[in-house]
Amino acid sequence: MSESVFHQHLRRKGLRLTPERKAVLQEVAAMKGHFEPEELLLRLRKKGLTVSRASIYRTLPLLVESGVIEEAIYKDRKTRYERCTEKDHHDHLICTSCGSIIEFVSRPIEALQEEVCRRHGFHAYSHTLEIRGLCQECAP
Amino acid sequence: MSESVFHQHLRRKGLRLTPERKAVLQEVAAMKGHFEPEELLLRLRKKGLTVSRASIYRTLPLLVESGVIEEAIYKDRKTRYERCTEKDHHDHLICTSCGSIIEFVSRPIEALQEEVCRRHGFHAYSHTLEIRGLCQECAP
DNA sequence: CAAGATACTGAGACTGAGTCTCAATCTCCA
DNA sequence: TGGAGATTGAGACTCAGTCTCAGTATCTTG
Structure with a gap:
């Protein structure tokens, strides 16, 4: 398809x-x-x-x-x-220590993004949200 | 400082x-x-x-x-x-046609991100949200 | 102050993901 | 059938970023 x-x-x-x-x-x-x-x-x-x-x-x-x-x-x-x-688009938590990548879905965030685009007359076709930091295992 | x-x-x-x-x-x-x-x-x-x-x-x-x-x-x-x-952290709308970059601030999105991190026990220290598409001028 | 340890620097070689070139090939259509 | 235009692969090329290493600066502690 x-x-x-x-x-x-x-x-x-x-x-x-x-x-x-x-x-x-x-x-x-x-x-x-x-x-x-x-x-x-x-x-x-x-x-x-x-x-x-x-x-x-x-x-x-x-x-x-x-x-x-x-x-x-x-x-x-x-x-x-x-x-x-x-399924819904998902985004990523990236651990800068061990390199592991956690996926997450947040419809509310997506909705807010769409709202932002509307407000700016912007026609979005893709986006990436990367959150960098330390995962549970690597956190001090 | x-x-x-x-x-x-x-x-x-x-x-x-x-x-x-x-x-x-x-x-x-x-x-x-x-x-x-x-x-x-x-x-x-x-x-x-x-x-x-x-x-x-x-x-x-x-x-x-x-x-x-x-x-x-x-x-x-x-x-x-x-x-x-x-000031608040801001994110970007990137026009892939003319290259212009629009900044925007969204406390609600930030708040939701923090919520996501909490839920995953993730210690974030930075993030980037890039929305790609066509700006008002370049949109068809 | 001397002396070893450790951090730091610059020059330039190196890396490697991604792009570009170009001649040869394919495909569509009149 | 012929030609315009799309496509391909090989390999040269680009260039942001990294690495190396010998020389230098700074700390530390005796």
């Missing part, structure tokens, strides 16, 4: 659903949780599929635009993506 | 308030709005102060830890910092 969404999006932009883009899409669909572009490359390689690094990096923004995935976290100068789920 | 805060923090960690660190601190204090490390370097150079790039990059995390500045935005694989003000 995300394939048809993606295909739609490409059509609208006059782009094509190539085997490479399809492969990236399918691999993305198989991902659980966060993933990095490089991880995707590795997995595709392991399957014997050859999609170049360039194509992967070219495809990911298209997938974001079409709403199939979203940029979830920026960490160590890397972008981590995540599949958009039917 | 942020100098004493910084000094305190260094003391606690057994570190020293060197001329280089002082220079960075002062330049940071003079900054209005967001700034990038490279920008800081340039400004110091212009003043005839020689603080190496390495020292700047080493000092910025210390300033974050001590609460003088905070990481405000991650954009184009660069970290943008911002001075912590007495």
